[in-house]
Amino acid sequence: MDRIPILKLGEALLVTIQVDMHDRLAMALEEDLTTRIVDVAAKGVLIDISALEIVDSFIGRTLANIAMIAKVLDAVTVVVGMRPAVAITLVELGLSLPGVRTALNAERGMAMIRSLLDAEGMAPGEEAEGAA
Amino acid sequence: MVTPHASRLPGILSGFERQILTDWLGVLRQTTDARLPAAELESQCEIIIARLAQGCRDGNVSDIEAASFAPLRDILADLSRTRALLGFSPAETATFLFSLKQPLFDRLRDVPGAEAASLASETLTVSQLIDALGLFMMETFQRAREEVIIRQQTEISELSTPVVRLWQGILALPLIGTLDSARTQVVMENLLDSIVRFEADIAIIDITGVPTVDTLVAQHLLKTVAAARLMGADCIVSGIRPQIAQTMVHLGVELNVVSKANLSDAFALALRRLGKTVVSVKRPLAADIA
Amino acid sequence: MPRSTVRIQSGEDVVRVRQEVRRIAIEAGLGLVDQTKIVTAASELARNTLDYGKGGEAAIEIVQAGPRRGVRIVFEDNGPGIADIELALKDGYSSGKGMGLGLGGAKRLCNEFAIESAPGQGTRVTVARWK
Numbered sequence: 001m002d003r004i005p006i007l008k009l010g011e012a013l014l015v016t017i018q019v020d021m022h023d024r025l026a027m028a029l030e031e032d033l034t035t036r037i038v039d040v041a042a043k044g045v046l047i048d049i050s051a052l053e054i055v056d057s058f059i060g061r062t063l064a065n066i067a068m069i070a071k072v073l074d075a076v077t078v079v080v081g082m083r084p085a086v087a088i089t090l091v092e093l094g095l096s097l098p099g100v101r102t103a104l105n106a107e108r109g110m111a112m113i114r115s116l117l118d119a120e121g122m123a124p125g126e127e128a129e130g131a132a
Numbered sequence: 133m134v135t136p137h138a139s140r141l142p143g144i145l146s147g148f149e150r151q152i153l154t155d156w157l158g159v160l161r162q163t164t165d166a167r168l169p170a171a172e173l174e175s176q177c178e179i180i181i182a183r184l185a186q187g188c189r190d191g192n193v194s195d196i197e198a199a200s201f202a203p204l205r206d207i208l209a210d211l212s213r214t215r216a217l218l219g220f221s222p223a224e225t226a227t228f229l230f231s232l233k234q235p236l237f238d239r240l241r242d243v244p245g246a247e248a249a250s251l252a253s254e255t256l257t258v259s260q261l262i263d264a265l266g267l268f269m270m271e272t273f274q275r276a277r278e279e280v281i282i283r284q285q286t287e288i289s290e291l292s293t294p295v296v297r298l299w300q301g302i303l304a305l306p307l308i309g310t311l312d313s314a315r316t317q318v319v320m321e322n323l324l325d326s327i328v329r330f331e332a333d334i335a336i337i338d339i340t341g342v343p344t345v346d347t348l349v350a351q352h353l354l355k356t357v358a359a360a361r362l363m364g365a366d367c368i369v370s371g372i373r374p375q376i377a378q379t380m381v382h383l384g385v386e387l388n389v390v391s392k393a394n395l396s397d398a399f400a401l402a403l404r405r406l407g408k409t410v411v412s413v414k415r416p417l418a419a420d421i422a
Numbered sequence: 423m424p425r426s427t428v429r430i431q432s433g434e435d436v437v438r439v440r441q442e443v444r445r446i447a448i449e450a451g452l453g454l455v456d457q458t459k460i461v462t463a464a465s466e467l468a469r470n471t472l473d474y475g476k477g478g479e480a481a482i483e484i485v486q487a488g489p490r491r492g493v494r495i496v497f498e499d500n501g502p503g504i505a506d507i508e509l510a511l512k513d514g515y516s517s518g519k520g521m522g523l524g525l526g527g528a529k530r531l532c533n534e535f536a537i538e539s540a541p542g543q544g545t546r547v548t549v550a551r552w553k
């Protein structure tokens with residue numbers, strides 16, 4: 001079975017979904033990402049869906065699951081590039097993906113991951129340490 | 133009703149064409165206003181009578197869908213459409229054709245040797261024919277009006293939803309007028325497309341020009357905000373008028389978004405979020421330089 | 423009028439339904455958002471046909487009513503059927519692996535939605551989206 005490639009970019013994993021995903025492919029992506037996050041101790045996951053023409057409830061749920069799993073594994077997830085028509089449809093469908101962070105494109109998404117990691121690095125306790 | 137002998141209508145139409153035309157114009161002159169030039173009206177009536185004669189020449193005086201009536205249908209459709217666009221009322225448009233009945237009845241009565249029974253059934257046939265043609269005109273008239281309305285709706289919704297770029301990464305959508313669901317769809321799509329095109333981080337939806345916000349409009353606003361968020365942009369709603377705020381609370385509508393009193397406050401917040409500040413620059417006045 | 427039937431027996435067939443609906447929606451002249459809505463609804467319903475109906479088929483066609491054109495899809499299966507349709511339409515209701523947005527969500531994405539089903543009789547869902 002074909003799988004969606006996962007690239008490593010510094011502390012982050014990068015996934016670009018370019019095919020019309022069937023359900024098993026989406027489930028495989030969820031599994032593969034979970035394994036890779038642990039394997040490379042990734043701190044961030046960027047999923048580019050700008051090529052996706054639709055996101056239905058199954059794909060939406062997969063994205064939400066990935067974000068939740070990543071969070072448990074101490075990585076932030078950003079979904080980028082959702083098309084306007086897809087966004088309107090998802091909202092109408094009743095899915096607003098509350099736990100998922102979003103950005104306009106891959107570049108903004110990477111910047112977001114970086115600033116989130118920076119902010120984490122400057123948690124109150126550590127900040128005091130760094131200042132001392 | 134099918135009469136035992138063929139209808140006299142075709143004969144009357146071709147034999148008394150001028151007389152019928154004169155009579156009809158006489159009736160029309162009393163009922164039609166000056167919007168149509170007399171010469172144009174006359175030529176239209178002449179064509180209609182000629183094509184009516186053509187239509188029922190082969191003895192068919194009941195089925196206006198028949199091929200022989202095609203030329204007549206064409207001109208009637210054309211007339212209805214023109215009149216709809218000129219702003220004629222449906223009654224005026226229908227009366228125009230119905231007023232042909234009297235001249236036709238007069239001629240039928242004058243045919244020598246007409247018996248009472250055949251005259252009655254003949255009158256009925258002619259009446260039914262003209263009624264059918266009148267209804268056909270009405271339908272065309274109605275369709276033309278609907279087309280105008282649909283076109284105007286599209287134009288209005290396209291015209292009234294401009295998305296403006298206030299700053300790099302900041303868009304504003306000043307909404308004016310009532311929001312219905314068709315218009316909201318155009319508004320949403322327009323805003324979301326612009327977010328992609330301008331790579332905007334923040335979109336300000338200004339509703340100063342929206343007279344009322346009911347539950348439905350509030351829902352549409354929330355959907356737009358949610359869709360923008362899914363794409364990675366934030367929305368700020370500005371310009372909620374006092375009475376609207378009141379109505380919304382009374383209706384139990386919860387607008388769970390960031391809102392600011394006016395567009396400038398919203399713009400200031402947007403700039404702050406992007407890490408920009410506005411400062412006054414000390415600059416020599418023109419008078420000082422001179 | 424163009425018409426197309428897709429058999430739904432596997433996950434790949436669900437993708438095929440999406441592609442066929444997209445193709446026909448474009449042919450019908452639907453705008454991008456309307457296309458996306460009907461394709462998404464079709465995806466939900468095709469998955470239902472596969473998962474709960476144990477497979478079936480989707481018939482897609484262009485429909486015309488006066489000046490308006492649209493796309494109509496009929497999903498049919500011979501599965502166990504639905505006992506309580508009203509309950510099945512509620513958000514959050516799910517008898518399987520979905521998010522419980524399948525039927526109700528699909529209904530919100532369409533202009534027309536009809537469902538006929540009874541236990542043991544299979545299910546037939548008809549949806550349409552107009553320009």
